[in-house]
Amino acid sequence: MSRMLVTGGTGYLGRVVVRQSAAIGHTVAATHFSQMPPDLPGVIWLPLDVRDPQVIEEAIGQLRPEIVIHTAFQQSGPDLMPTTAEGAGYVARAAAAVGARLIHMSSDVIFDGELTRPYREDDPPAPISPYGLAKARAEALVAKAHPQAVIVRTSLIYGFTPIDRISRFALDVAAGRVSAHLFTDEYRCPIYVEDLAAALLELAGMSYHGILNIAGADRVSRYELGRLIAQAWGVDPADIRAGLSATTLPPRPRNCTLDITKAQALLRTRLRGIYAVLRDLGRIEEMEG
Ligand SMILES: NC(=O)c1ccc[n+]([C@@H]2O[C@H](COP(=O)([O-])OP(=O)(O)OC[C@H]3O[C@@H](n4cnc5c(N)ncnc54)[C@H](OP(=O)(O)O)[C@@H]3O)[C@@H](O)[C@H]2O)c1
Known part of the structure; x- marks a missing residue:
């Protein structure tokens, strides 16, 4: 040690x-x-x-x-x-x-x-x-x-105890406490x-x-992530509005997908994608992904 x-x-x-x-x-x-x-x-x-x-x-x-x-x-x-x-x-x-x-x-x-x-x-x-x-x-x-x-x-780093700031934002958007669009063209690999x-x-x-x-194995858009997080917390994602990063100023990095092949070969720790994590934690039922 x-x-x-x-x-x-x-x-x-x-x-x-x-x-x-x-x-x-x-x-x-x-x-x-x-x-x-x-x-x-x-x-x-x-x-x-x-x-x-x-x-x-x-x-x-x-x-x-x-x-x-x-x-x-x-x-x-x-x-x-x-x-x-x-x-x-x-x-x-x-x-x-x-x-x-x-x-x-x-x-x-x-x-x-x-x-x-x-x-x-x-x-x-x-x-x-x-x-x-x-x-x-x-x-x-x-x-x-x-x-x-x-x-x-x-x-993006997320978790449940306590909730992280990205998930908190998604829940606020889903519940209408914050008015925002979540981007369908901005991709990340949340871990x-x-x-x-x-x-x-x-x-x-x-x-x-x-x-x-070192990132999660699933590439998801901000919109998909927001919907998943809402579902994981038992909040209806229907009110989450989709938007485009491409039309937003100042410009934001849109596709930051990370290739994690090297880390997956090196480490025993599983770098689970968000779908696997939410399924493993019993936060979503069988879903695609
Ligand atoms: N969160 C994400 O989604 C994400 C994504 C990609 C990379 N990262 C990287 O992962 C790392 C951790 O992120 P996080 O979200 O866990 O960070 P975080 O929750 O915002 O915590 C930041 C930490 O930095 C400390 N800090 C701030 N200013 C400081 C200063 N001047 N001197 C010493 N300590 C100071 C804070 O201390 P106090 O709280 O005591 O003030 C706190 O412990 C960062 O390097 C970040 O760039 C994060």
């Missing part, structure tokens, strides 16, 4: 990584920023701002983790670049300095979504949004500071948070380095 550090331990993915990690016997330290940390037996919590390189160096220098899983980020706002890009570079540099294995979380929105086949690990970033730009810069900084790092590109965390922990114990796509 290893000494593990999870940045963004209060985040949606981070919490599950921390919980699973402690459950399999790792010694877990985790960071929080604006939220109070949850009470998880045996987990050491430390406040950390990834914009501050000195604080990161000191924290990682003292903890001397063998594995760092970096999930902390900001999706927008003035702290986007300092946190999401520069902060990732600082974490990578500090992890490299103590010889820790690093798993850095990246995103499918580093792509413009215009490719007509699924994106592979060797496809170069081509971001079209500020968030995509920050995540692409983070990848470059991480690779430079820690050449042995694993850069995991993933897709169940428990599967993603398990895959990351399996990867932590391996020697693989470089980029790896």
